[in-house]
Amino acid sequence: MTLTARPGQPLTAVEVEALQYAAEGHTAEQTARRLRISRAAVLDRTAAARTKLQARSTTHAVVLAYRTGQLDLDGQPAQLVQVRALVEQLHAVTDPSRSAA
Template identity: 65%
Template sequence: MTLTARPGVPLTAAEIEALALTADGYTSHQIAHRLGITRSAVLDRTAAARTKLRARTTTHAVVLAYRTGQLGLASGADRLTAARALVQQLHAILDQPRRAA
């Protein structure tokens, strides 16, 4: 029997992040350290993604997330770097003194 992803059951951002870092080759321990969460939280996120996607393994979940368009080809590290850069830009904008109108 072939398992397929359930259409219309979107993954959360946290689940996608865990799968993306898994796809990049990080272990659950490394992902936990990188995200500042517990290993148990990482395992919960990947388990939830497996359930939603009806995947047999986490690797299978990565493939199904990609096939359903929920996981792109950019690496998780690339996305994290881009997100951090955006946050820094926003902080720079917010830290600028306000001009008098």
């Protein structure tokens, strides 16, 4: 899957699903068990999403997918909390001065 992923392409449903689980805090192993697929398949889906979104990490991909409207977390308060936590982690990585506050 990652071999055919190109920056700027829209995410597929399975890539969005993998990012959804990541946004909820699930590991690749946990996601694989829930979806009854291999861990490698989950990692492949998140790698494809990162490529398409030009993200530096899965956390960054979740944020970018959410910001571009490809990952819908509306009406899911627990998931929104997770996204906010991921955004803060991203800010801490990209701008260490923010995490000192």
